[in-house]
Structures are given as structure tokens and as C-alpha cells.
Amino acid sequence: DGGITQSPKYLFRKEGQNVTLSCEQNLNHDAMYWYRQDPGQGLRLIYYSQIVNDFQKGDIAEGYSVSREKKESFPLTVTSAQKNPTAFYLCASSPRTGGLNYGYTFGSGTRLTVV
Amino acid sequence: SQQGEEDPQALSIQEGENATMNCSYKTSINNLQWYRQNSGRGLVHLILIRSNEREKHSGRLRVTLDTSKKSSSLLITASRAADTASYFCATGIGNQFYFGTGTSLTVIP
Numbered sequence: 001d002g003g004i005t006q007s008p009k010y011l012f013r014k015e016g017q018n019v020t021l022s023c024e025q026n027l028n029h030d031a032m033y034w035y036r037q038d039p040g041q042g043l044r045l046i047y048y049s050q051i052v053n054d055f056q057k058g059d060i061a062e063g064y065s066v067s068r069e070k071k072e073s074f075p076l077t078v079t080s081a082q083k084n085p086t087a088f089y090l091c092a093s094s095p096r097t098g099g100l101n102y103g104y105t106f107g108s109g110t111r112l113t114v115v
Numbered sequence: 116s117q118q119g120e121e122d123p124q125a126l127s128i129q130e131g132e133n134a135t136m137n138c139s140y141k142t143s144i145n146n147l148q149w150y151r152q153n154s155g156r157g158l159v160h161l162i163l164i165r166s167n168e169r170e171k172h173s174g175r176l177r178v179t180l181d182t183s184k185k186s187s188s189l190l191i192t193a194s195r196a197a198d199t200a201s202y203f204c205a206t207g208i209g210n211q212f213y214f215g216t217g218t219s220l221t222v223i224p
Contacts, residue, residue, distance in 0.1 A: 004157075006157075035214075040216065041216055042118055042203065042213075042214040042215050042216040042217065043158075043203070043214040045211065045213075048211070050210075058211075088155075090157055090158065092157075092158075101146075101163075102163070103148055103150075103160030103161075103163055104148075104150075104158070104160060104205075104212065105160070106150075106157035106158045106159070106160075107157050108156055108157045109155070109156065109157050111155075
């Protein structure tokens with residue numbers, strides 16, 4: 001079945017440690033996105049990529065980094081510079097840039113906790 | 116702010132009743148989408164309505180869009196316990212979608 005796979009489902013990070021969240025899609029979608037969701041808040045865009053080897057900062061990119069070396073993969077690294085990383089992270093994809101005529105397909109999320 | 120605001124924040128109804136939630140926004144949009152999120156899971160796309168459309172249906176879902184009032188509504192008819200979830204509107208502006216904070220719907224069996 002086609003879809004988006006995020007891993008791991010749960011991740012624990014120690015202070016000062018970088019961690020990488022995986023996002024893989026087999027939908028042949030061009031665009032991919034990373035969102036952060038905090039309790040009581042909407043989704044906030046961290047980074048997005050419209051094409052391989054290109055990505056753009058979203059509204060809350062500080063303390064995060066991404067790469068897009070393959071169409072299928074868009075990993076997110078949460079660096080030690082992100083002071084409040086505990087959140088639910090969601091990866092999404094769409095067939096075209098911005099998905100203006102398509103809905104986004106979301107993964108099932110990674111819950112990151114700082115310990 | 117470019118994101119929509121859902122109203123109410125929380126809604127509790129009996130199974131079989133209809134559920135209506137609203138989304139208001141402040142800027143011109145290209146289109147608007149509604150998503151459902153079950154607790155601890157990713158979002159599931161429900162319906163997309165373009166700025167030149169006024170109403171769309173999908174099964175038990177009915178979405179309206181009033182661009183003059185900058186508002187949209189999602190109606191779920193004959194609700195079921197399985198409809199219990201959070202519902203988000205996402206406003207399409209430029210090449211991005213902006214998500215609201217959601218309406219938490221509880222359907223009591």
C-alpha cells in the first residue's frame with residue numbers, strides 16, 4: 001500500500017543531543033513537509049521541500065535541519081539548538097507544490113520527548 | 116495570521132446527532148481543506164473546497180465556504196462514535212496550507 005512511514009513512533013532525546021526523525025513515502029509525491037504539533041496548538045510548518053535537493057524554511061525552522069537527497073525521503077534532524085523540542089512531529093506529502101489541488105497525506109507521527 | 120480559527124474548540128454530542136464546526140480566516144485563500152486527527156495519530160484529509168466553490172459533499176460530510184464572510188463550516192450528519200476526533204481546517208494561501216488549532220469532537224454512544 002502507498003503511504004508515508006515515519007519512524008520511530010516514540011523518541012527520547014537527552015539534553016544537548018541531536019536526533020533524526022525519518023520520513024519515507026512511496027506515493028511518488030514531489031512535495032514533502034515537516035510540521036510540529038504542540039498541545040492546544042495547530043500544526044506549525046518547520047521545513048518543506050518541493051523537489052529533490054531543495055528545501056525551504058517554514059515558520060519555525062530554528063533548531064532544525066533537513067535534507068532531500070531522494071524523492072522518497074525527507075529526514076528531519078532536531079539539533080541541540082532547539083530549546084524546546086518536546087512535541088509531536090508530523091511529516092506530510094503532496095503531489096504538487098503546495099498541494100493546491102490535492103490534500104496532504106500525513107504519516108502517523110513521531111512523539112519526541114526530552115529526558 | 117494566515118491560519119484559520121475553528122469554533123467551537125470542543126463539541127460533545129450524542130450518537131446520531133449532527134455535528135457542525137466552523138472555521139474563520141482573515142486573508143484571501145486559494146482553497147480550504149478539512150482534516151481529521153484521531154488521538155496520537157496523523158491527520159487524514161477529508162475534503163478540499165476551492166475558493167470558487169460554495170458547497171461540497173462527501174458521504175456524511177458537507178462543507179460550505181463563504182468567501183465574503185471568510186468562513187467555512189463542516190457538517191457531519193448522523194454522527195457515530197467513530198467520528199470522535201479532532202477536526203482541523205487548513206487555509207491554502209500561496210503555496211502553503213496553514214492549519215488551525217482544531218475542534219475536538221466527542222460522540223457519545
